[in-house]
Amino acid sequence: MRSRSARTSVALAVATLATAIACAARTPHESAIASPQASVDSIAVQLTDLELRRIALRATETAQTPSSRDVEQQIAQLQEQLRALPSHGSAERTVAQRVLAALDARDVALTARLREMRTMYTDTYPVVRDLAREEQLVNARRTELRAIGDGRDGVR
Amino acid sequence: MGSGRPLPGEFAVYMADDIAYVAGDDARTALATQRDSVLALLSPLTDDVVDGVTYAPGKWMLKDVVAHLADDERIFGYRILCVARRDTRALEGFDERQYADAAGATQRPWASIVSDYAAVRNATLTLLDGLPHGAWQYRGIVNGYEASVRGLAFHIAAHELHHLRAIETLYWPRLNFAPTLGG
Numbered sequence: 001m002r003s004r005s006a007r008t009s010v011a012l013a014v015a016t017l018a019t020a021i022a023c024a025a026r027t028p029h030e031s032a033i034a035s036p037q038a039s040v041d042s043i044a045v046q047l048t049d050l051e052l053r054r055i056a057l058r059a060t061e062t063a064q065t066p067s068s069r070d071v072e073q074q075i076a077q078l079q080e081q082l083r084a085l086p087s088h089g090s091a092e093r094t095v096a097q098r099v100l101a102a103l104d105a106r107d108v109a110l111t112a113r114l115r116e117m118r119t120m121y122t123d124t125y126p127v128v129r130d131l132a133r134e135e136q137l138v139n140a141r142r143t144e145l146r147a148i149g150d151g152r153d154g155v156r
Numbered sequence: 157m158g159s160g161r162p163l164p165g166e167f168a169v170y171m172a173d174d175i176a177y178v179a180g181d182d183a184r185t186a187l188a189t190q191r192d193s194v195l196a197l198l199s200p201l202t203d204d205v206v207d208g209v210t211y212a213p214g215k216w217m218l219k220d221v222v223a224h225l226a227d228d229e230r231i232f233g234y235r236i237l238c239v240a241r242r243d244t245r246a247l248e249g250f251d252e253r254q255y256a257d258a259a260g261a262t263q264r265p266w267a268s269i270v271s272d273y274a275a276v277r278n279a280t281l282t283l284l285d286g287l288p289h290g291a292w293q294y295r296g297i298v299n300g301y302e303a304s305v306r307g308l309a310f311h312i313a314a315h316e317l318h319h320l321r322a323i324e325t326l327y328w329p330r331l332n333f334a335p336t337l338g339g
Contacts, residue, residue: 125177
């Protein structure tokens with residue numbers, strides 16, 4: 001006999017699959033028109049995660065890898081969806097602000113971790129070096145996104 | 157006044173990379189900072205959480221590693237004492253695997269291993285606190301290489317960082333944490 005949680009899981013999986021099929025059948029433009037706010041929220045969540053992953057990968061890798069190329073590709077696809085939205089200018093600024101907030105939080109965490117690590121390790125220690133590099137990349141990206149917030153550029 | 161960082165020729169060549177990772181230019185500060193971090197990390201653990209924890213077959217258990225830190229530091233503390241007291245006799249090496257095998261750390265309570273580590277570190281610190289002026293740079297022959305007092309003290313710090321990295325990356329994910337309620 002199946003438990004209630006098992007039946008719920010199956011029902012959820014079917015619903016998710018149905019949503020995925022419906023979304024896959026739409027072009028980015030059609031998806032955006034269907035529910036612009038939902039699209040902005042969804043894109044913001046995904047882009048925030050990908051931006052943080054891209055920075056973490058760049059901090060530790062000396063050359064592009066399949067992982068970093070995959071992240072770049074996903075970011076480009078989401079940016080295309082963002083540009084397809086009816087009010088893409090304000091949508092881009094909204095997404096940029098969400099990403100910026102996540103980068104601010106990451107910067108706080110990195111600063112604390114680096115302060116702790118530097119009480120024991122020199123900057124030549126690989127983990128400290130990677131964290132310091134990540135902190136630099138976070139700050140550089142924050143500067144870029146603030147420029148977007150000022151209306152000087154779009155999400156790249 | 158601090159010890160200053162040891163220069164090449166004041167410690168074993170094989171420790172050069174690890175010593176380069178030790179922060180700061182004072183051995184005493186480095187050792188005191190490490191003690192606080194290590195105790196903050198290890199003191200909250202219990203036998204239930206650490207018993208049987210290793211990261212691969214044939215590797216030391218976590219208890220062996222922490223007991224090894226104390227054993228190694230006892231020997232290096234003795235070496236510091238000899239060199240600082242101008243003992244010119246060459247000091248012998250030791251086989252860390254034999255010491256770990258004979259230590260029987262896995263049969264000891266975790267709290268006793270951790271308090272032993274703290275006691276040894278505190279003894280090293282008081283030894284360093286009492287060094288006469290200029291003693292940081294005294295030199296002697298240890299396990300076939302030349303070493304200074306500060307080189308030996310940085311060796312202790314570097315050796316501990318080496319094992320701390322392994323504890324955090326290899327052992328920590330394998331701790332026997334108690335299952336959460338309903339888990």
